[in-house]
Amino acid sequence: MSGLSRGAPDKVKIKVRGDGRPLADTGSEVEYREEEKVKAEAARAAAGRSGNTELFERARQVLPGGVNSPVRAMGQVGLDPVFIESAEGAEVIDRAGRRYLDWVGSWGPMILGHTDPEVLKAIGEAAARGTSFGAATELEVELGEEVASRMPSVEMIRMTSSGSEAAMAAARLARAVTGREVLVKFAGAYHGHSDGLLAAAGSGVATHGIPSGPGITEAQAAGTVVVPWNDREAVAEALEKYEVAALFAEPIAANMGVVTPAGGFLDFLREATERTGTLLVFDEVITGFRVARGGAQELYGVNPDLTVMGKIIGGGLPAAALGGNREMMERLAPAGDVYQAGTLSGNPLAVAAGLATLRRLDNGAYERLGALTDRLVSGLSELADEHGLTVASAPGLATPFFSSLPVTNFAEAQATDQERFAAFFRAMLERGIWLPPSRFEAWFVSLAHDEIQIDRTLMAAAEALSATDPGKTIG
16 A cells, blocks of 8 residues: 555666665665674664663653653653754764664654754744744744645634644534534544544553543543444434544554555545534644645645644644634634633744744655655565565555455554564664654655665664564564
8 A cells, every 4th residue: 555656667676786785776776784883883783772772761750751742752662762962964873973864853853854954044033033922923824824825625724732732622622612522533643632522542552552532531532423434324323423523534544554544435524524513633633734735635636624834834843733724713712702822832943943944844745755755665575576565555655464354444554563563663672763763653655755765774674674574583
């Protein structure tokens, strides 16, 4: 399953040299010959692990689990967290100075890569004027205009500081508009950590096997109905059985790994929600401004009633937004009677970073991002055929699933091989490739990546898969 295709890209052939090391036949015949560098990196990594362990012990004394977000912990892959010191372009650099080729991209915001000069300039200029005012600014208006010019269904936005807040606001607004209470979401989808939307969630909740119940009341749990992704019958049954205020959907599921909608599924959701008086909410925190200029709703030609945005809209700083048509959005205070507020909503630094990022994302940028994604996915797919994997993708996103069967929903994602994934992750990390430490997360392609870096990743993956195939010694 490879998401939406732009035509058949040239396949990246993975060959093996006489010494068993892989060689990429990509036209330029870029070879993976860095023996001395690899030795130095290994020594530096060993020294770094020692210091890392000490810092992790310090972190555990003051941070629950030693981290500020569960997905950053690496216990699920048998490691302690790696502490990052800095980043540049498509690389992150740990405290020992070891560089890793980054396919995490801060979980999506860094579509231009790290320390982009234009984004840093915009942040610096904004910071020089003041870091926070608690008042309206012109940049907020400009960002609203930029988003409205891109998202087909959005006329107005309300900014928040996180996607969780924006999703909470969407749920409240939907209940106010419809006069109904029940929400429907898909198993494995993640819409932030608010009580009503955390049920059967993907992302870090699935990664750590955390139950959805602790701290959530029965009444809150009863207000959310969970159905399988890509299951029309289950959706139709839920919408007929309950008075549903809103159906929440990631238009491309990306918190159970990348799982694209089955043919016509989003059109079905639009028709079914309109027929039952239910609002359709697209969570485009990941897909927004990544898979297309106007997000997945532009890519698939399906307009939701409300859109939750995050990640790229803040250019790497904390920012998110809720968007929709004018009539619905003007129910929010102070224009209307639905209260929503935030001290740092529309923070000038975050807005400046988001604007600088979005203004770089023109049609040429998306063509380039698509070509890079196709090259990565083509190479991964060839390796998948050899090693019993499947690869799923969408523009700017990819997931290799450790299963020979296609993944179409959360249950199938959960059935993939965690042990093989963990071994692969460790082997890739040793080779200087920084991947999401969870089989339920997407790889994020950025415009800072290039063909040589993609080929390096594929060559490392060929080595890692060969070293960690069942029956081999697991690294």
